[in-house]
Amino acid sequence: MLESLLILLVSAPVENPPAKPIPVQSAVVSLIDDVSLAFGESGIVEKVYVSAGDQIRKGDQLAELNSTDAELEINRVHAELEMAKLKAHNDLNVQLSVKALGLANAELSRAVKANEEFENTVSASEIDRLTLSRDEAELRIEQAKHDLEYTRLQVRLKNVEFDIARRKRERRELKSPIDGVVVKVEHHRGEWAQPDQTFCRIIRTDRVRVEGFVNEADGDVEIGQRVMLSLLSSKTSEPQHFPGKVTFVDPEIDTVTGQYRISAEFENPGGILRAGQRPTLLIVE
Incomplete structure (x- = not known):
C-alpha cells in the first residue's frame, strides 16, 4: 500500500515536489468531535x-424533560415582574408629597407674614408646628423618591429572576x-x-483526525503541510487516498524513540475513515 501511495505522489502534478515524502509511524484515526450530553x-x-x-x-x-413546574415558575416570576413594573411607573406618592410641601410652605408663609404685620398674631409654638410640618413634607418627598427608586431596582431583580427561570426551563431541553x-x-x-x-x-464523522509519530532523522514537519492518507478498501481491496493538512506538531521529541507526535485532519465524505483504523500516512509537502 505504501508503494501505491508513493506512485500516486510521484505521478501527481505539483509545482514544488518534495525531495522525499516523510513517513508517519503508528498512524491511527480518531474523532475530532465526540460529545456525551446530559x-x-x-x-x-x-x-x-x-x-x-x-x-x-x-x-x-x-x-426534553417534563417542564410543568418550570413553566409555573416562569409564569409566577413574570407576574411579579409585571407588578413591579406597575409600581415603578407609579410616582403618585412623589406628586402628593410635592403638593403637601407646597401647602406646608404656604401655611408657614402666611403665619410668618401675619406676625410681620401684627406681632404675635400666630404663636411661636404654632410657627414651630408649621415649620415641622414643612420639614416633614420635604422628608416625605425624599422618602417617596427613595421608595420609587427601590421599586425600580425591584424591577431589575425580577428581570434577573425571570431570566433564571427561563434558563432553568431551557436546561430541561437537550440540543446538539x-x-x-x-x-x-x-x-x-x-x-x-x-x-x-x-x-x-x-460523534462527528465528516471530518477526522489522524495522529502518528515522525522520526526526527526523517526531517522537520510544520503545521499546514500537506499529507496523504492511504487505506485499503474493504470492498475492492484497492487503496483509497485522502488528502489532508498537518494541524499539530509536538514541540518535544521523545528521547527514547527519537520521534515526535503530529496530527493531521481530513475531510471524510461518506464516513469511510473510522476511529481506530490504522492507515498509511505520508507528509508530502
Whole structure:
C-alpha cells in the first residue's frame, strides 16, 4: 500500500515536489468531535426525538424533560415582574408629597407674614408646628423618591429572576452542540434523568483526525503541510487516498524513540475513515 501511495505522489502534478515524502509511524484515526450530553436539570424524560444512527445538525432538539413546574415558575416570576413594573411607573406618592410641601410652605408663609404685620398674631409654638410640618413634607418627598427608586431596582431583580427561570426551563431541553451522528441513547421516555448521567453520545464523522509519530532523522514537519492518507478498501481491496493538512506538531521529541507526535485532519465524505483504523500516512509537502 505504501508503494501505491508513493506512485500516486510521484505521478501527481505539483509545482514544488518534495525531495522525499516523510513517513508517519503508528498512524491511527480518531474523532475530532465526540460529545456525551446530559440534561442541566433533574427530571422525568418526557420526549425523546432521536435514536442511535440518526444524523443530526447543530441546534437540533434531542430530548426534553417534563417542564410543568418550570413553566409555573416562569409564569409566577413574570407576574411579579409585571407588578413591579406597575409600581415603578407609579410616582403618585412623589406628586402628593410635592403638593403637601407646597401647602406646608404656604401655611408657614402666611403665619410668618401675619406676625410681620401684627406681632404675635400666630404663636411661636404654632410657627414651630408649621415649620415641622414643612420639614416633614420635604422628608416625605425624599422618602417617596427613595421608595420609587427601590421599586425600580425591584424591577431589575425580577428581570434577573425571570431570566433564571427561563434558563432553568431551557436546561430541561437537550440540543446538539455539533453536526454528527447519534451513536448511543441511554434513557427512554418516562425514566428519571440527572445532570451527572449521560443521556446520549454524538460523534462527528465528516471530518477526522489522524495522529502518528515522525522520526526526527526523517526531517522537520510544520503545521499546514500537506499529507496523504492511504487505506485499503474493504470492498475492492484497492487503496483509497485522502488528502489532508498537518494541524499539530509536538514541540518535544521523545528521547527514547527519537520521534515526535503530529496530527493531521481530513475531510471524510461518506464516513469511510473510522476511529481506530490504522492507515498509511505520508507528509508530502
